[in-house]
Amino acid sequence: MTASQSYAAAGRFTSGPIAPTLARFALPLLVTNLLHSLTGTWGAIWVGRSLGADALTAVATATVLMYMVMGSAMGIGTAAGVAIGQSLGARDMTAVKRVVGCAIAFVGGLSLVLAGLGWALTPAIVDGMAVPAASRGFAITHLRMTCLTMPGIFTYMVMMMMLRSSGDARTPFRFTLVWIVGAVLLTPLLVSGIGAWSGFGMAGLGLAHLLSSGLALALIVVYVYLKRSPIALHGEDLRHLQPDPVLLVLLVKRGxxxxxxxxxxxxxxxxxxxxxxxxxxxxxxxxxxxxxxxxxxxxxxxxxxxxxxxxxxxxxxxxxxxxxxxxxxxxxxxxxxxxxxxxxxxxxxxxxxxxxxxxxxxxxxxxxxxxxxxxxxxxxxxxxxxxxxxxxxxxxxxxxxxxxxxxxxxxxxxxxxxxxxxxxxxxxxxxxxxxxxxxxxxxxxxxxxxxxxxxxxxxxxxxxxxxxxxxxxx
Known part of the structure; x- marks a missing residue:
């Protein structure tokens, strides 16, 4: 979606019929969230059947922690999305670029720090949660693989939230399908293997999401640049990747x-x-x-x-x-x-x-x-x-x-x-x-x-x- 298309979307949002527009905009997000939920269920079912109940406990442990730290990315994404929506409504594209650069740079840096700390502290976290001894090895492996997925997933999430705030709900849906289909296909292969290859076991679940989400992120970055989306930073816009301290404080405060x-x-x-x-x-x-x-x-x-x-x-x-x-x-x-x-x-x-x-x-x-x-x-x-x-x-x-x-x-x-x-x-x-x-x-x-x-x-x-x-x- 180009800048002119975003302005057109803003026009529909500010003057068009309300209920039908809400329903059309929400539908791709609804389907995306539904597929994400089903993908999580699919991974849990496959691990439980292939590796046993002890491995399933490890999945639950990592999932809870992932949702808790994911709030940091969602907070910044929400604040950035509000600022982008308001700026598009005011037809201020310069402000949009400033917010995009600041949000991407901060979330990318934060996710790298969280991933590193999570990897190092995983054994202590698992022991602190009183994970049963039979599940401890599974939990450490899966939680560390989950930490490796954080930079890609957090950045992708913030990009999706900013795209939706620009009035584009279809693009996030399309590339989330890449992630979901990739995870569904790779999970059995990487967890259980095929033929004589035994797979990666517990590490395979995290690896499936690492590869599929990484592919989705790479493709969506290419797409927003090819389509000259409002959230694509070109030329002088790249300077906004060095966050403005005042804008960063504002986004963090709101997020x-x-x-x-x-x-x-x-x-x-x-x-x-x-x-x-x-x-x-x-x-x-x-x-x-x-x-x-x-x-x-x-x-x-x-x-x-x-x-x-x-x-x-x-x-x-x-x-x-x-x-x-x-x-x-x-x-x-x-x-x-x-x-x-x-x-x-x-x-x-x-x-x-x-x-x-x-x-x-x-x-x-x-x-x-x-x-x-x-x-x-x-x-x-x-x-x-x-x-x-x-x-x-x-x-x-x-x-x-x-x-x-x-x-x-x-x-x-x-x-x-x-x-x-x-x-x-x-x-x-x-x-x-x-x-x-x-x-x-x-x-x-x-x-x-x-x-x-x-x-x-x-x-x-x-x-x-x-x-x-x-x-x-x-």
Whole structure:
């Protein structure tokens, strides 16, 4: 997508029909996230069947840590995406180039540091997580391979987020297919081998993602340059790869709450999981099976939230505040409707999807179905929360969503489960999920209506004034 095409996309986002545009923009992202989820499931299934349950434990350990550190890249990508969307809405291509160079340079450097530290500290991390002895070797191997993938994956993620913020959702989808198809094809080959070749075992899973994501990153870089995308840096634009300290501080400041959010959310889940484990193996198995489905239920609301953020940022940059509330209302209604439909379909399927993850144990399946009957409805309320948070972030308000999540998770969901356990037993844990989701939706709505997030200036406004006054160098 060229600069002129990006301006045209911004025009559609700032003047075209809202609901259809949101749906068209969100669809490629939805499919991309769905395929990513299925790819993760495929890798876990293949490792479990080829190398055993101990190796599967190692996959879970690395996945949790990857999601936690990935928040740093997502935070910078979100902040950069908001700045790019606002700049395109204001038709300021120079600002776009400044943000792209700064974000790519910072995330590339940060990911190299994290990868090096992760590789060196892997044995200590594995021991600190009390990984069982039988899984320790698998965990060290897989976590170190995961660290090697960080620079490529983090850079690719930020590029995708910036492309979407420029109004281009199809390009990230196409090249993510390269990554996904490559990982699906390479995983069996590199883990188990073929013919007389035995493969790389546990290291093969990380190597499959390293090669496939590296190929996707290389191809998308070539593509954005050939198509002269707004995020491609040419000639003098390359100077922006030496980050402007003031711009970098701004992006980090705005991105830090998003990074912290992943730690806050994962920490709450860890706490509740520890509570679940006290009820025995059957309950833990039922919970694990149910939780595998929750991510799929949340996919539509996550995709629509990304679309709402991109559209709202462009409208804010263009000064079209008259459309912002319309985007929030129609986007949340669309997300609410789709999440409701997916929830009903999931419940109507009964134990059928649950049988993919647990043996045909009637007691476990019955408990898992009971958990879903309680929990799944809460994700409908969360879809509204995600939409409202997307609107706030579109105007650079990153801290409020993080604080709301922290409060509703740690002062709402977790205490609720602890307080009601003496009366409800394990049901207190299940009911804490819809309670926390509903609480976060109510607080998010109140802050959306009455909070100060609307008074934020465009993210780059302070930088522009400093450049005009000559306080910052070229």
């Amino acid at each position: 830090l709450p998003m990074a912290a959010e992943s730690v806050i959310v994962q920490g709450a889940y860890f706490t509740l999981l520890a509570m679940v484990n006290t009820y025995g193996a059957a309950t833990a198995a039922a919970y694990a099976a149910s939780a595998q489905l929750w991510g799929f239920v949340q996919l539509p609301s996550n995709a629509l939230a990304a679309a709402m953020s991109a559209m709202a940022a462009m409208n804010i940059g263009a000064g079209r505040w008259d459309r912002v509330d319309q985007i929030a209302r129609r986007g949340c209604l669309l997300s609410f409707g789709i999440s409701s439909a997916v929830t009903v379909a999931m419940l109507a399927a009964g134990t059928l999807p649950l049988q993919l993850f647990v043996p045909r144990d009637a007691a476990v399946l019955a408990e898992a179905l009971h958990i879903n009957h309680v929990v799944l409805w809460g994700w409908i309320a969360l879809s509204v929360t995600m939409g409202l948070f997307a609107m706030m972030r579109a105007n650079g308000a990153m801290l409020a969503p993080t604080l709301i999540f922290a409060a509703t998770m740690w002062a709402g969901r977790v205490p609720f489960a602890h307080a009601l356990q003496p009366w409800l037993g394990a049901d207190a844990i299940w009911w804490s999920f819809p309670f926390g989701s509903l609480l976060s939706a109510l607080v998010a709505w109140a802050w959306y209506r009455r909070g100060s997030w609307r008074r934020n200036r465009p993210m780059l406004a302070s930088l522009d004034s400093q450049y005009e006054e000559g306080h910052l160098g070229e």
